[in-house]
Amino acid sequence: MAFKEQSFSACTSVLVGKKASIDGSIMIARNEDAKTAWPKHFFVYNSKQNDTEQIFTSLDNGFTMKLPQNSARYTATPEWTNKYGVFAEDGFNEYGVAMSATESAYANERVLGVDPLVSSGIGEEAMVTVTLPYIHSAREGVAYLGNIISQKGASESNGILFADQKECWYMEIATGHHWVAQRIPDDSYAVVANQLAIQEIDFTDAVNFMFSPNIENFVSQNHLNVDHNGFNFRKIFGTQDLSDSIYSTPRVWYGQKYLNPEIHQDPMSQELPFIRKASQKISREDVEFILASHFQGTDYDPIGQGPENLKHKFRPISLAKTQESHILQIRPNFPSEIAGIQWLSMGVTAQSVFVPFYSSICDTPESYKIGTDTYSFKSAYWKYKLLGVLVDSNYLQFGEKLKAMQKEVRIELNNRVKKIDNQVLAKEVQENVRDFITAASIDNSLYAIKQVEDLTAQLITEATAFSPLNFKTDANL
CATH class of the missing domain: 1.10.287 (Helix Hairpins)
Incomplete structure (x- = not known):
């Protein structure tokens, strides 16, 4: 997550295909990380049929666009204040589509030099608000957001997660106007941590890949492909520096280590794959563990027994700056009212619990609608944070x-x-x-x-x- 006047955030995402999960569920999940005392709220936004044209204007960077007159009901976890914008982040709409935005990422100077980010383009603050109420499937979500980027540009490099009862997609925006998206294979999973993660793009496979118009020509004409063959999006558009090896890849390594303990990898490797098949079927509890993890069982655990020079070498997945964590689970063969569950954990994931809210709810608890940046005993966010503070000190x-x-x-x-x-x-x-x-x-x-x-x-x-x-x-x- 990113604020103009706040620290740039760094989230961690997990995506699970329906044949990779233990019960046939599709799951998209993410920790939203920004500040240690920055509450999130949880709301249901009702559907609307407007008689007049609707205009969205971002309080974050001035991004503006016309909206369709009719919008669907959806859930979301906005900021406690709209001073910097909405930052709705995650939720379900009434059509059963789930969206989580965003996984902050970085593009390299070479590609940004040719297609720079657009300061007034769409950013994380606006994405859920201008997309989720207007889409009917995960695939449509990618196309809808991609069209906005083509017309308006993007102000940030980001990853966005979409899912419905059939499939889940991971979309990555790299530069001002270029993006790609990959359908997560049904039998596979992905763990993403603040890097452009998608690798080889098959431009002939419209079932599993989507991408911005003319991206092949853009790369070719500007001599951006570092490989002799193929089109590796991560290598062409992403960064591969030491900060990635300290900050990002160790989190991917740990998620893959947990789901594939038989595979030995270097936590600082720049070659960790985007897509993997787990050694056994993945449960929702497995996803919870990954989102709440801090390198348990390794020398890198900051509250473990490892050497002092290793305990704080890498940035863990769960940390004090997590505002909320969510698992958007879509279960097969269930009626629409109960197919989707928004598992929501307020505060630090490792010190909180995931509470199930069905996607068809009409309202949210009062304690989830309140809370500012000063402690309040009435706020759900602060109830969970207080418990974490007590545990931290002892x-x-x-x-x-x-x-x-x-x-x-x-x-x-x-x-x-x-x-x-x-x-x-x-x-x-x-x-x-x-x-x-x-x-x-x-x-x-x-x-x-x-x-x-x-x-x-x-x-x-x-x-x-x-x-x-x-x-x-x-x-x-």
Whole structure:
């Protein structure tokens, strides 16, 4: 994520094809990272039928475009303030399409010198808002956003994730007007971390690749291809420097290490593949683990037992600057009301829990709609952040208690989802299905927050004994 007046962010994304997952789900997931105290909200935006022309204008960079008069209902996690723009980031629309934007990336000076970024072009702040309400499939999402880039230009290099019940796509914007997108093979997965990741493009395969108009000629005419043969988008448009090896590739390495432990790779390698087939089927819990990971089981874990010179060598996937984390899961053979689930984790992923919100909800919990950059006990974001702060300050004493709570909540929420599914499928729901789904999703969030509040109370109580002003008195005195 990127703000004009804030630190440039760095997210991590995971995409899973339907035959690669344990239950046939398609999953697109991402950590949204920016600042340590920068709340996200969670809203449902209702569909609209407007009589007049609609114009979107970005508060971030002035990007402007005409919008279709009719928009679909969609969910999103915008910023707590619109001072820098919306940054809606992720959600589902009423057609079952999921979108997550963006994975910040970098293009090299050579390609930017020929097709520079457009300062008033589309950027992360606007992408979900001007795209998700107007598309009916993942493939259409790529084409729709690609058309905007062709007409208006892009202000940033970014990766965007799209999914529907049939397929998922990863789209990468490199320069002001050039982009590519690849369909994730059904039997494969991808982990992406702040680099242009897509490799060989097959321009004859319209089923699995999409790309900006004239990109082949652009590369050829400007002598940009470093290889003798083929069209490796990452090599042509991306960066391959030492900062990538420290900041980005180790996160891809760890995700691939977890899903393919039999394959040995160098965490600093610039040759890690974009697409892999996992050694076994991937569960949603596997995706949760990757998004919450910090190099556990290696010398690079910042809270592990490795050598001090290695514990902070690489940037971990989960870190203090994570605002929210999401897994957009689309399940096969389910009716539209319950096929999509937006698993949402507020705050630092490693210290939070993923709460399931069905994509067809009419509303979100009140605590997810509030919170500013100053702590508030009423805000869901801050409830999870407070627990993380307590654990951080006394990790040896509190770390295992956090893990136990997270495990208990995961089990209970999985049970709840199964029960909700069965009630809908068995047609046991008496009221409107969407009202039932909304109430059930809000109840899930209230349950999770109650467990977080209970553990927070326990840790605060125990922490009173850790004061440096404490003194052990001799019982014989």
